Amino acid sequence: MDRKKFLKTCGMGLIGLPFASALLTSCESIYYATSSIKNNSLIVPLSEFEIVKKNTTTYRTFVLVKTSREDFPICLYKTGDHEYTASLMKCTHRGCELNVGGGIYSCPCHGSEFDTKGGVLEGPADQDLKTFKTSIQNENIYIELS
Ligand code: FES
Numbered sequence: 001m002d003r004k005k006f007l008k009t010c011g012m013g014l015i016g017l018p019f020a021s022a023l024l025t026s027c028e029s030i031y032y033a034t035s036s037i038k039n040n041s042l043i044v045p046l047s048e049f050e051i052v053k054k055n056t057t058t059y060r061t062f063v064l065v066k067t068s069r070e071d072f073p074i075c076l077y078k079t080g081d082h083e084y085t086a087s088l089m090k091c092t093h094r095g096c097e098l099n100v101g102g103g104i105y106s107c108p109c110h111g112s113e114f115d116t117k118g119g120v121l122e123g124p125a126d127q128d129l130k131t132f133k134t135s136i137q138n139e140n141i142y143i144e145l146s
Contacts, residue, residue: 030100033063033076042067042143044076046136062100062116064089069145074132075100076141077116086132086143087118093125105129
């Protein structure tokens with residue numbers, strides 16, 4: 001490889017590095033949590049947020065939960081030490097299933113974006129997501145279904 005070609009290749013690599021880094025930090029793997037249902041609550045163990053590898057425990061930012069009561073998954077998002085929000089992953093514009101990543105929910109159909117509390121950030125959607133009240137009891141997160 002000649003000098004000019006080498007510098008061009010390295011330059012392109014350096015330009016791409018911040019983008020690759022941003023992409024990797026926004027890519028948290030999708031995990032469907034196990035849950036149970038009791039009365040009108042979906043129950044998710046807090047341990048579903050744990051990732052145990054060898055002797056190290058890290059924590060997921062969010063998990064998805066499926067329930068027969070809703071046509072779309074619910075995203076349970078950790079927003080604070082003991083705070084979780086639960087939002088239905090159904091876009092309020094025309095009903096596409098949302099993606100989660102980079103601290104937002106985004107719609108692959110027409111580009112709407114929502115924050116992790118279900119609020120609209122970017123249209124065309126003009127209504128917030130359906131959300132569910134959450135509470136913590138005995139090492140479990142309870143999602144109150146309506
Ligand atoms: S269905 Fe989500 S933006 Fe249109």
